[in-house]
Amino acid sequence: MSKIACNHCGLEVDKSLLIEDDSDTEIHYFCCSGCQGVYHLLQSQGLDDFYAKAGKSTIRPPKERLSDASQFDSKSYQDRYVSIKDGLHEISLIIEGIHCSACVWLNEKVLYSKDGVVKAHINFTTHKAKILYDPDQIKLAEVIETIRSIGYDAFAYDSSAQEKKVNKERSTYYNRMAVAIFATMNIMWIAVAQYGGYFSSMDKDVRNMLNIAEWILATPVLFYSGWIFFRGAFYGVKNSIVNMDVLVSSGALLTYLYSIYITLRQEGEAYFDSVAMIITFVLIGKFLEVLSKKRAVDRLDSMGNDMPLEAQVLRGDEFVSLSVDKIVVGDIVELKVGQRASVDGTIIKGEGSFDEATLTGESRSIFKSLNSTILGGTLLVDGWLRYRVSKTFNNSTMALLLGLLDDALEHKPKIETLANRISEHFSSAILIVALLTFATWFFWTGNFEDSFITGISVVIIACPCALALATPLATLVGLGLGTKKGILFKEARYLETMAHIDTVVFDKTGTLTEGRPIVVNVQKHEEYDEQLLGSLLSTSAHPVSKGVFRFLSKKKLLDLELENIKNTQAKGIQAEFEGYKLLGGNESFLRENGIDVISTDLANTLFYYAVDGKHVATFELKDILKADATEAVLDLKREGKDIVILSGDNEQVCAEIAKELNIDNFFHSLTPSQKEQAIASMQRDSKKVVMVGDGVNDILALSRADIGIAMGSGSDVAVDVGDVVLMNDRLSSLVQALSIGKTTYSLIKQNLAISLVYNAITIPLAMAGLIIPLIAALSMSFSSLVVVLNSMRIRS
Amino acid sequence: MSVLMMMLIVSLSLGLAGLIFFLWGLKKGQFDDGERMMNVALFDDEDDLNEAFKREEKLKKVLKEKSAEVADSKVV
Numbered sequence: 001m002s003k004i005a006c007n008h009c010g011l012e013v014d015k016s017l018l019i020e021d022d023s024d025t026e027i028h029y030f031c032c033s034g035c036q037g038v039y040h041l042l043q044s045q046g047l048d049d050f051y052a053k054a055g056k057s058t059i060r061p062p063k064e065r066l067s068d069a070s071q072f073d074s075k076s077y078q079d080r081y082v083s084i085k086d087g088l089h090e091i092s093l094i095i096e097g098i099h100c101s102a103c104v105w106l107n108e109k110v111l112y113s114k115d116g117v118v119k120a121h122i123n124f125t126t127h128k129a130k131i132l133y134d135p136d137q138i139k140l141a142e143v144i145e146t147i148r149s150i151g152y153d154a155f156a157y158d159s160s161a162q163e164k165k166v167n168k169e170r171s172t173y174y175n176r177m178a179v180a181i182f183a184t185m186n187i188m189w190i191a192v193a194q195y196g197g198y199f200s201s202m203d204k205d206v207r208n209m210l211n212i213a214e215w216i217l218a219t220p221v222l223f224y225s226g227w228i229f230f231r232g233a234f235y236g237v238k239n240s241i242v243n244m245d246v247l248v249s250s251g252a253l254l255t256y257l258y259s260i261y262i263t264l265r266q267e268g269e270a271y272f273d274s275v276a277m278i279i280t281f282v283l284i285g286k287f288l289e290v291l292s293k294k295r296a297v298d299r300l301d302s303m304g305n306d307m308p309l310e311a312q313v314l315r316g317d318e319f320v321s322l323s324v325d326k327i328v329v330g331d332i333v334e335l336k337v338g339q340r341a342s343v344d345g346t347i348i349k350g351e352g353s354f355d356e357a358t359l360t361g362e363s364r365s366i367f368k369s370l371n372s373t374i375l376g377g378t379l380l381v382d383g384w385l386r387y388r389v390s391k392t393f394n395n396s397t398m399a400l401l402l403g404l405l406d407d408a409l410e411h412k413p414k415i416e417t418l419a420n421r422i423s424e425h426f427s428s429a430i431l432i433v434a435l436l437t438f439a440t441w442f443f444w445t446g447n448f449e450d451s452f453i454t455g456i457s458v459v460i461i462a463c464p465c466a467l468a469l470a471t472p473l474a475t476l477v478g479l480g481l482g483t484k485k486g487i488l489f490k491e492a493r494y495l496e497t498m499a500h501i502d503t504v505v506f507d508k509t510g511t512l513t514e515g516r517p518i519v520v521n522v523q524k525h526e527e528y529d530e531q532l533l534g535s536l537l538s539t540s541a542h543p544v545s546k547g548v549f550r551f552l553s554k555k556k557l558l559d560l561e562l563e564n565i566k567n568t569q570a571k572g573i574q575a576e577f578e579g580y581k582l583l584g585g586n587e588s589f590l591r592e593n594g595i596d597v598i599s600t601d602l603a604n605t606l607f608y609y610a611v612d613g614k615h616v617a618t619f620e621l622k623d624i625l626k627a628d629a630t631e632a633v634l635d636l637k638r639e640g641k642d643i644v645i646l647s648g649d650n651e652q653v654c655a656e657i658a659k660e661l662n663i664d665n666f667f668h669s670l671t672p673s674q675k676e677q678a679i680a681s682m683q684r685d686s687k688k689v690v691m692v693g694d695g696v697n698d699i700l701a702l703s704r705a706d707i708g709i710a711m712g713s714g715s716d717v718a719v720d721v722g723d724v725v726l727m728n729d730r731l732s733s734l735v736q737a738l739s740i741g742k743t744t745y746s747l748i749k750q751n752l753a754i755s756l757v758y759n760a761i762t763i764p765l766a767m768a769g770l771i772i773p774l775i776a777a778l779s780m781s782f783s784s785l786v787v788v789l790n791s792m793r794i795r796s
Numbered sequence: 797m798s799v800l801m802m803m804l805i806v807s808l809s810l811g812l813a814g815l816i817f818f819l820w821g822l823k824k825g826q827f828d829d830g831e832r833m834m835n836v837a838l839f840d841d842e843d844d845l846n847e848a849f850k851r852e853e854k855l856k857k858v859l860k861e862k863s864a865e866v867a868d869s870k871v872v
Contacts, residue, residue, distance in 0.1 A: 053838060087862040101835035112847075118855040124831030134858050167828075174822055182815045186808060205797060213804050 007051075008035035038151045047109055053102035072141045072156070074310070075323065081156035082140065085132070088118065091140060093129045095122060097152040110150055114138055129154070173287045180225035180283055183217040184276040190214055191273040204266065211263040214272035222256055226279040228286065243420075244282075244468065247427035251459040252278050258456050274460055274780065281465040281784060288472035289492060311342045314386075324393045331389045335380050337541060343376045343396045345387040352383020353542065365543055377401075377696065382542050382567065401672055404700055417496050418745075419471040422752060426467065430763075434458040437767045454769045461766040466755030466783040471496075471748050473791040478744030481794075486712075486727040487737045494707055494723045496748065498741025500688045501707065504636055504734075505679060507693035508647035508657055511711060512731070513623045515694070517543055517605055519551035521620035525598055528616040533609055535560040536582045540573050545584070547621045548607050583610040590615060623653070625660060632731035633661045639738070642687070646675045648697050676700035692734060694718055709734060747794055751787045758783040 003012045007028045018029040019036055030036040042048055083090050098104060104122045107129070111120035116137025122129040133143060147154045190210050197207055229252070232245030252275050259270035312319040314332040324342045327333070332348065335341055351369035356378045365381050368374065374387050377398030393399060438455030442448060475492035482489050489495055509515050530552055537549040538559065562575040562582070572585015574593070583593055587608060590597050595610045600618050607619040636643055645666035647654045654668040667678060679701050682689050691698070691705035694714030699721045702708030710722025711729050719725055726733045762779055765771055821827060 086859060087865065088858065101831070101838060104832075104835075105839055109847075112851055112854075116858075118858045119851075123829045124835060132855075134862070171822065174827075175819060178815065178818055178822065182811065186811060203797075206800065209797075209801060209804070213808070217808075 004029050006031035006035050008039040035151075038149075041150060042106075045110070045113065047106065050102055050106045053105055072144050073139055074321070077156070078140065079323075087134075088132050089135045089140070090130065090132050091143075091156055093131060093144075093147075093154040093156055095127050095129050095147060095152055095154045098122070098127045103152070106150060107147060107152060110146055111143070114143070114146055117143065169290060173283075173290055176225040176228070177280075177283055177287060180221050180276070180280040183221045183225075184273075184280045187214050187217050187273050187276045190217075198269075208263070208266055211259075211270045211272070214270065215260065215263055218256065218259075218272040218276045221276045221279050222252055225283055226252060229279070229282070242424060242428040242431070244423040244427055247423070247430060247459075247462070248278060248282050248468070250431070251462070254456050255460045258453065271460060277780065278465060282468040285468040285472045288476055312336075327389055327393060329389055329392060332386055333389055334384075334386050335374075336384055337380055337382055340379050341374050341376055341387075343389050343393050344391040345374050345389045347372050347374060347385050347387045350383060350385030352385050353381050355379040355381050355543070382540065398696075401696070401700070404673060404676075417471060417493055418748060419467070419752060422756075423467060426462075426756075426759075430459060430462045433763065433767070441769070450769075454767070457769070457771050458763060458766045461762045461771055461779075462759055465780060466758060466787045467752065469784055469787050470751030470755055473787060474744055474747040474751055477747065477791050477794050478740055481740050481743070482737065485733060485736050485740070486730075487733050487740065488725040488727055489737075490723050490725070495741050495744040497688070497707055498690075498724075498738060499745035501641070501690045501738065501741070503642040503644065503682055503687045503689045505644045505646055505682075505689055505691045505701070505705065507675075507691075507695065507698045507701075508645055508649055508654060509623065510694040510714065511692050512629050512645070512657060512661065513625055515623065517547035517621035518624050519548055519619050520604075520622045520624060521602055522551075523600060523602065523618040523620075524616070525618070526614065526616040528609070528611055530555065531558050531560060532577055532580065532582055532611075533584065533617075534558075535562055535577070536573060536575050536584055539565050539575065540567060544605060544607055544621060545573065548584075548619050551619070581612050583613075584608065625657065626729075626731060628730055628732045630661060632735055633663065635732075635735045636738075641738075644678075644682075646670055646678055646691075646701065648672075648675075672697045672700045676704045679704045690738075692731075693722075709737070743794065747791060750790055754786050754790060755783055758786075 004015050004018060005012050006018065007030060009031060015029070018031060021028045021030060021036055023040075028036075028039065030039065042050055081091055095107060098107070101124060104124055107122055108120050111117050111131065116134040117131060118134065119132035120129060121131075131143060133140075144154050190213055194202070194207065194210055196202075197210075226249065229245045229249040232243065233249040236243040236246050255271050255278075256275045259272050259275065262268045262270045310321045310323055311327060312334040313322040313327055314334070315322070319334050327343055333341075333343070333345065335352075337352075347368060347370055349370075351367070353365040353367050354374070355365050356375065368385075373390075375398070376391075376393070376396030391397075434455045437458050438451050441451035441454050445451060472492070475495050478495040479489055479492060482495075506512050534549060534552045535558070537545045537552070539562070540546075560577060562577050565573070565575040567573050568585070568589065571592075572583065572589035574581070574583045574585075576582065583590065583595065585608060587597055587606065590608050590610055593610075593613075595613055595615055597608060598615050598618070600606070602618060602620040605621040607621060608615060609617045609619070633643060643663050643665065645654060645658055645663055647657075647666070647668050648670055649668060651668045654666050658664070658666040670678065675698065679689055679691060683704075683706070689705045690707045690709060691701045692709045692711075693699075693702050694711035696715050696717050698710075698714075699717050702710060702718060702721045702723075707724060708722045709724045709726060710718045712719065712725050712727040713729050714722075724737060726737070758779065762771070827833060
């Protein structure tokens with residue numbers, strides 16, 4: 001059979017399976033009706049250019065979608081995502097399904113063709129769109145429907161003020177760098193002529209003219225591009241700190257003024273090229289730092305992913321969707337399977353099992369019935385219930401927890417970076433040495449001008465280029481290494497902090513363990529059909545049933561049609577199949593149904609299965625250790641790190657895991673804030689603590705620790721709060737992260753040593769007044785180059 | 797000497813013009829999106845340019861209507 005490509009998406013399918021469409025003059029083939037629909041839509045709007053533009057790239061066939069777009073017009077959605085500008089609405093969307101530039105072109109084109117859409121800009125790289133529309137002419141739901149109609153999907157995201165601020169900061173850096181690099185490059189070719197002239201005796205007029213050209217070029221570099229350093233120096237001096245900025249700005253400014261003096265006097269050597277080079281190099285170093293800065297945690301954003309925006313609230317006789325902040329104490333809220341409770345309350349009707357892992361870290365789900373307390377942020381895994389609200393949204397457990405986050409972040413210790421510490425001493429030392437040089441020369445020679453120039457030459461030659469580049473270059477290498485191994489360092493300075501860590505604290509559930517029950521033992525009492533059990537289990541969403549189901553689905557399972565399925569909350573399930581009576585659940589569920597349960601010596605969570613009133617099998621489930629946990633803990637111990645477990649789970653489970661991993665130090669049944677306290681007390685004993693966690697219950701501890709490491713698959717809030725993210729969830733990456741930190745730190749030390757050695761050689765020469773301009777320029781570039789090369793060495 | 801001066805002035809002002817256009821592009825967000833920059837050559841035939849012009853006209857028109865509305869509401 002021949003294969004033919006779908007005329008829309010380019011998917012190659014057997015000809016017999018394709019839809020033949022002869023509504024046009026020629027026959028077209030489509031893989032599905034979705035593609036057919038989109039194709040005709042594009043034809044009718046004259047957008048068939050798309051296929052030429054897309055070329056050979058294949059796109060995804062449009063998905064059938066069930067959810068309607070009307071929710072986008074709800075008030076709470078609008079309030080959150082839409083911003084208003086001059087009477088126009090602006091929304092930020094993430095568009096799914098974009099594969100090539102033609103997709104972007106098509107989306108923009110289709111959006112613009114709608115009345116009321118005045119601006120649609122889609123970013124090629126991030127697939128984020130900014131759409132400006134007139135709310136009187138078009139509704140948001142219509143905008144999203146338009147995108148969906150051509151086979152893509154869109155959802156809104158909160159483009160926070162933080163994001164804009166970071167972008168703005170970057171763009172000013174780009175501007176300053178563009179000016180600095182342009183001017184410096186031009187100064188350099190002029191400087192080449194001057195150095196040439198220095199040896200072959202250039203005409204005085206010519207040299208003077210070149211000096212003036214350099215002067216003009218160096219001015220914007222110093223005062224526009226270098227503005228950042230003047231500002232930094234100002235704040236430094238105000239707080240009586242002699243920082244690097246003081247040295248850079250005073251050095252550059254003195255050199256600049258001295259060069260003007262030389263130019264006007266028309267004698268001696270001007271150093272405009274040094275001014276421009278210092279500013280440009282240090283600016284680049286600073287830019288590299290800004291580039292790797294962590295985006296501050298946007299609480300609202302992270303909350304949105306874990307918390308529902310709306311809840312079903314009783315108003316009059318019926319339940320209506322209401323924005324969570326409109327719920328008041330005493331309201332009655334309905335909760336169905338798979339929904340997250342948004343506010344705290346007490347159950348008044350119904351029952352169900354809750355997954356509270358996000359708040360407590362407890363791995364087993366908890367059964368709750370009449371009068372039990374419900375916590376906001378917990379997930380109903382089975383059952384149905386109504387509860388009376390006892391706290392408003394802002395006072396609910398989850399919201400309070402996130403409120404505490406600010407506090408914890410504020411108390412995060414900041415270990416000062418080595419380069420900062422050195423540069424502080426270095427800067428003051430250089431200024432003092434320069435002053436002493438001037439004083440000594442003046443004392444010996446009595447010539448003010450010569451002494452002044454020698455003093456300045458010390459500042460000039462103590463070029464901080466290499467020093468300023470030492471750390472950014474090393475951390476850049478470290479970040480690159482991390483990315484290759486699936487370790488995301490959110491800010492460069494954590495690389496350095498990583499090298500000082502002596503204590504590693506683990507959360508248990510989801511970090512050391514898999515975070516879900518897994519079958520570890522099976523007792524078969526009689527033969528039974530696994531296909532039937534599989535079908536029975538697939539009807540339940542309870543974690544235990546899912547655990548057994550996953551165990552069975554290692555073999556191929558059929559989906560059999562069961563009858564009379566009955567799901568008893570938190571107890572078990574029963575169903576019938578061709579006369580067989582199937583029953584699965586906990587021990588009491590089987591007893592209640594009059595089945596003799598065969599006793600067992602298995603511990604942990606048990607799942608019993610019975611067919612036709614006979615108990616045929618027992619499954620033991622346990623939250624087991626991750627595959628590489630033992631090895632990772634062993635590696636950490638070998639490196640002399642203290643290891644501690646902080647868990648919200650009960651004592652028995654924790655003790656077992658701690659024993660398996662051979663960890664003596666473990667704390668159990670902790671609340672999120674107790675975890676934070678535990679870490680704070682370790683820090684009071686002057687320990688440098690790394691916290692590894694994944695859940696919402698870990699976020700306080702993560703933000704309090706010197707470094708918080710989040711698992712990539714963990715909750716979004718944890719990933720947001722974490723300073724380092726292990727994208728592959730492997731604990732062996734943790735060990736690698738520590739070793740990358742160490743490597744980077746030693747690289748930083750090497751780079752700093754190189755620049756200091758350079759200064760140790762050249763500064764005495766400058767003090768003796770022996771520096772000639774060519775040597776100054778060459779040695780300056782040379783020291784920076786050595787630092788760059790030394791950093792590149794590690795890359796491989 | 798004067799030749800040298802002229803050369804300096806001409807070459808530096810040429811370079812300056814380039815810098816100014818670069819900064820202008822930066823400000824207009826032309827370099828915000830690396831992918832778009834690489835692909836933009838595919839989308840600059842006559843139709844696309846006309847389209848871009850129409851889009852700007854549309855934006856201006858709507859903004860004008862809006863500001864007129866605001867003015868009206870103030871009068872009322």
